[in-house]
Amino acid sequence: xxxxxxxxGKLMLLGEHAVVxxxxxxxxxxxxxxxxxxxxxxxxxxxxxAPSAGVRNYKKDLDKLCKNxxxxxxxxxxxxxxxxxxxxxxxFGVKIETKNGFSIKYGFGSSAAVTVCTIKALAELSGKxxxxxxxxxxxxxxxxxxxxxxxxFDAAAAIYGGTLYFVTGGEKIEKISNGEIPLLVGYTGIKAxxxxxxxxxxxxxxxxxELITRLFSEISFLVDKAxxxxxxKNWQRLGELMxxxxxxxxxxxxxxxxxxxxIYSARNAGCYGAKLSGAGGGDCxxxxxxxKNRENAEKAIKKFAGEIIKVKTGxxxxxVEK
Ligand code: MEV
Numbered sequence: 001x002x003x004x005x006x007x008x009g010k011l012m013l014l015g016e017h018a019v020v021x022x023x024x025x026x027x028x029x030x031x032x033x034x035x036x037x038x039x040x041x042x043x044x045x046x047x048x049x050a051p052s053a054g055v056r057n058y059k060k061d062l063d064k065l066c067k068n069x070x071x072x073x074x075x076x077x078x079x080x081x082x083x084x085x086x087x088x089x090x091x092f093g094v095k096i097e098t099k100n101g102f103s104i105k106y107g108f109g110s111s112a113a114v115t116v117c118t119i120k121a122l123a124e125l126s127g128k129x130x131x132x133x134x135x136x137x138x139x140x141x142x143x144x145x146x147x148x149x150x151x152x153f154d155a156a157a158a159i160y161g162g163t164l165y166f167v168t169g170g171e172k173i174e175k176i177s178n179g180e181i182p183l184l185v186g187y188t189g190i191k192a193x194x195x196x197x198x199x200x201x202x203x204x205x206x207x208x209x210e211l212i213t214r215l216f217s218e219i220s221f222l223v224d225k226a227x228x229x230x231x232x233k234n235w236q237r238l239g240e241l242m243x244x245x246x247x248x249x250x251x252x253x254x255x256x257x258x259x260x261x262x263i264y265s266a267r268n269a270g271c272y273g274a275k276l277s278g279a280g281g282g283d284c285x286x287x288x289x290x291x292k293n294r295e296n297a298e299k300a301i302k303k304f305a306g307e308i309i310k311v312k313t314g315x316x317x318x319x320v321e322k
Contacts, residue, residue, distance in 0.1 A: 001040045003124045004321040005117040006033040009101075009108030010157035011185065011286060011313070012277045013230075014245045015223040017201050017252055018216035019151040019168055024223045026230070027153045028163040028181060031312040032102035034113040035321070038121035041093030046081050048074040050114075052100040062093060076111045080118035080142045087138060088128060096121070105191050106309060107283035111147070112154035115139045120318050132159050135318070136170050149198045161317030165227050176230050181238070181313045184271065184289045184297055186262045186306035190282030197254055197279040204253065212252070219248050239272020239288035246275035254280025258304070265300035269293060284309065 008029035015025025041047070044062040048055050053073025060070065065082040077096055084090065096118060104110045116139045123130040130138075136159055140152040153166045156173050163181065165174040205212040222241050229237040246263060249255055259276045266274040266287035274287035285306070289297050298308045 001125060002037060003121050004035065004037050005121045005124070005318065006035045006321050007113040007116045007120075007158040007318040008033050008161060008315050009106070009110065009113060010154050011108070011183070011284065011311070012153065013163070013181075013286070014226045014242060014275075015219055016249070016278055016280070017198070017254065018219040018223075019153055019166065020149065020198055020201075021205075021216055022168045022171075023216050023220040024165055024167045024172065025151070025153055026163065026165055026176065026223055026226055027157045028183075028313040029157050029161050029315045029317065030102075030108060031315045032108060034101060034110055034117060035099040036114065036117035036121055037097045038118070038125060039095045040125050041095055043093045045093040046078065047093075047095040048077050049095075049097040050074060050077070052104060053098070053110075062090060075146050076115045076142060077118050079146050080115045080139070081122065083138055083142050083145070084119055084122045088122075088126065090122070090126065092125070094122065094125065106187055107192055107194070107278045109154035109158065112139065112143060113158045115142045116155055116158040116318050120320075124320060132317075133170075135159050136173070140170060147195055149195050157317075159317050162314050163230060165223075176227055178314050179233070181230065182235055182289055182291065183311065183313050184266060184287040184294060184301075185277075185309040185311055186266070186285045186287075186301040187309055188256070188258045188262065188282050188285070189305065189307060190256070190258060192279045192282040194279040197281050201252055201254065215248050215251055219245060222248075235288050235290070236272045239274075242273035242275040242286070242288060243267070249276055249280060252280075256281060258282070259285050261304040262301050262306040263287070265304055265306075266297050269297035269300040271297050
């Protein structure tokens with residue numbers, strides 16, 4: 001028996017970093033998906049083939065999962081299988097093959113997407129009807145087991161799809177919209193190291209507890225306003241709120257010169273607003289753009305060696321492919 005599952009990548013719209021500490025954020029999904037095929041095996045083994053993550057043909061006995069190391073690119077799948085086995089038991093082995101519809105360098109959340117797909121695939125193969133909430137809880141546990149940090153917003157996006165209002169650990173997961181947001185995405189060419197940036201902000205918070213908490217609180221004020229702007233499709237307002245959010249991210253110290261170059265070129269080319277998206281330090285910037293200014297804004301971003309990534313937003317969450 002075989003199943004094919006897919007889950008979308010994501011982009012953080014507002015609220016990054018604050019969301020690690022109990023505040024809300026807004027995340028949307030993109031039309032670039034990760035695909036995973038899972039095949040039932042009689043042998044009690046896990047086999048992983050994930051070429052885009054550098055894993056060719058990794059084999060492990062089910063009773064030795066996550067023991068004695070393993071390839072970096074297979075850690076989320078292996079941990080997800082172990083966590084599923086411990087929670088629901090597994091009476092069969094499984095071969096898992098992944099195909100990424102987007103490069104892992106963009107920061108679109110391939111680790112969360114592959115974790116979610118693995119858990120959904122195991123549920124399908126073992127005939128268990130897991131709710132989105134159950135898939136989220138096990139995915140979030142897996143992400144924390146492997147990376148040690150994170151709010152879980154990326155797993156929620158991969159599962160629920162659309163544009164979500166999300167509070168740390170899934171305390172709130174609310175769908176704001178299933179529609180498209182007129183987004184422009186520019187990649188800096190630099191891969192961000194999310195855990196390192198999250199730890200850097202944690203250090204700042206330890207040193208300047210009250211100040212950083214105030215910044216987070218201001219960010220959450222913007223997130224709540226942006227939630228309304230998205231529901232009302234008020235793109236100009238959403239852009240303005242993103243500009244404010246960018247100011248706070250600069251204050252947190254996660255902005256870079258390259259991100260700023262792309263952000264200012266987007267703003268100067270007539271975008272309603274622009275900010276970094278995700279942990280900062282690199283990865284992507286996003287802008288809200290009126291269609292009449294899109295071409296100009298794209299050109300301006302390319303001038304600073306930014307790579308334009310064409311995306312449609314608010315796409316469907318995890319699904320079984322025919
Ligand atoms: C990283 O894309 C976003 C952060 O808020 C971390 C997280 O929420 O897991 C920095």
